Amino acid sequence: MNPALWLYxxxxxxxxxxxxxxxxxxxxEAVWQRGREDGxxxxxxxxxxxxxxxxxxxxxxxxALCWGxxxxxxxxxxxxxxxxxxxCEGDPAALAGPAxxxxxxxxxxxxxxxxxxxxxxxxxxxxxxVVAGVAYGVDQAALEGALSAGGRAVAVLPAGFGHLTPAGCxxxxxxxxxxxxxxxxEHPDDCPVTRQAYHQRARLLAALGDRLFVPQCAQKSGxxxxxxxxxxxxxPVYALPGDVRTPFAAGFWRLLQEGGQVCVYPHQLLxxxxxxxxxxxxxxxxxxxxxxxxxxxxxxSGPAPLEGILAGVQAPPPAVLAALSKLELxxxxxxxxxxxxRRVL
Numbered sequence: 001m002n003p004a005l006w007l008y009x010x011x012x013x014x015x016x017x018x019x020x021x022x023x024x025x026x027x028x029e030a031v032w033q034r035g036r037e038d039g040x041x042x043x044x045x046x047x048x049x050x051x052x053x054x055x056x057x058x059x060x061x062x063x064a065l066c067w068g069x070x071x072x073x074x075x076x077x078x079x080x081x082x083x084x085x086x087x088c089e090g091d092p093a094a095l096a097g098p099a100x101x102x103x104x105x106x107x108x109x110x111x112x113x114x115x116x117x118x119x120x121x122x123x124x125x126x127x128x129x130v131v132a133g134v135a136y137g138v139d140q141a142a143l144e145g146a147l148s149a150g151g152r153a154v155a156v157l158p159a160g161f162g163h164l165t166p167a168g169c170x171x172x173x174x175x176x177x178x179x180x181x182x183x184x185x186e187h188p189d190d191c192p193v194t195r196q197a198y199h200q201r202a203r204l205l206a207a208l209g210d211r212l213f214v215p216q217c218a219q220k221s222g223x224x225x226x227x228x229x230x231x232x233x234x235x236p237v238y239a240l241p242g243d244v245r246t247p248f249a250a251g252f253w254r255l256l257q258e259g260g261q262v263c264v265y266p267h268q269l270l271x272x273x274x275x276x277x278x279x280x281x282x283x284x285x286x287x288x289x290x291x292x293x294x295x296x297x298x299x300x301s302g303p304a305p306l307e308g309i310l311a312g313v314q315a316p317p318p319a320v321l322a323a324l325s326k327l328e329l330x331x332x333x334x335x336x337x338x339x340x341x342r343r344v345l
Contacts, residue, residue: 002057003028004066004085005188009057010049013186014200016081017045022067028054028084061189062087062161065095075207078233083186083204087161090177094152095184099129100269101209101230103223104138104216105248111342112216112248114334115240116141117148118344119215121331122266124151129181131156131209133201134169138215138223143172146181148331153181156204158197162189198222206230213269214260215240219250227255238263291315291323296343299333303340 007028011018024040025031035041036050065072065086073095076082088095100123105112120130120142129152132139146153153176157164161183164170173183186204187197202222206212206229214237217223227237239255240263242248256262263269288296294313298304304312306324313320324341327333333341 001055002059003032003054004064005057005060006052006054007031007049008084008188010052011045013083014081014203018084019067019080019082022084027068028066060085060087062089063092064088065092065184073208076204079203079207081203082207086184086186087188088182088184089161089173090182091180092182094129094154094180094182095208097129097152098127098270099131099152099154099209101131101205101212101226102138102142102215103132103205103212103226104214105218105221105223105251106135106137106139108137108141108216109246109248110334110336111242112138113141114344116215117145118331119213119240119266119269120145120153121149121151123269124149124153126267126270128152128210128270129154131205133158133205134164134166134172134183135222136166136168138217140169140172142215143176147175147179150179153179154208155181155183156201156208157183157185157187158201159193160185160187160189160191163192165193199225202226203229203232206233206235209235211236211238211269213238213240213263214251214255216242216248217251217255218247219254221251223251224254224258227258227260231259236261238269240264291319292327295320295323295327295341296332299341299343303336303338303342305340309341 021031032054065088067084071092116138123130124146130142130146131154132142134155143153155173155176159165176183202225205226212226212230214223230237237260239252239260241252291313295309298312310317310320331344334344335341
């Protein structure tokens, strides 16, 4: 017996009628018990709902956070069309507390991926959960950044757990759950991904964060779906500036034209989440001594090629190369597609 899944299949996901029915009857069980004779549903809705029996629906394979339950994310209640349930792998507590949603390009350049990862790490260090999809590119980079800082990561799937998309996200999802984060879906396991599912997921991404951050996206990008959903919920949208010579500049400009704000430091995303006092910015990194410190000082004025670093740092080339490797592994510098090294926020 699974009344929540029965109601999902009868009314469909992402419909205001689901919220209205639950508000009217109180629970999926009450819908089944009284809905046939109540007069609330249209003839078509009654035919879809009561031609089936909740007893025929299988139990959920993952923990279900159901509408009205104590562990149902309060943020979702602000949606006009909240899901009747969220299936959750991991810790549902990760869905509470300060959170920032990150969305962006699936094919970012090195700058976009590096910044997504660095911001994800800094947000986690500042006490915020990082909420994102699981697509390659910005989504996965931001989630990986949060995990690298030992923080909370929340991944929102576009389909059921039986249809993880992309296929390569399985390891990431497992690591998020093991680290105390959460992987969630509003769909049963047998629901495949559809184009409409990405539109539906956008509202969840916007609702589960206090604000939305877009490190990099093109003019036509799924990130704009999340941005529109955030604006509908009166949540701020932030965008990271980049190189105006790339196609991503058009995406940045579109976000600003539609009301977005410029963000260049992670602590801008930690100020006053959900009306709470401003969170302090993450502490500055300690500047290392020796060649590593000299490299960071040199890159402070801008990106530099390997030849320029070797010439500008007063140390033997092997020591400089070793320091470059350590700084890259620590996430303090990154090498762009142009071959130049730059500091990471």
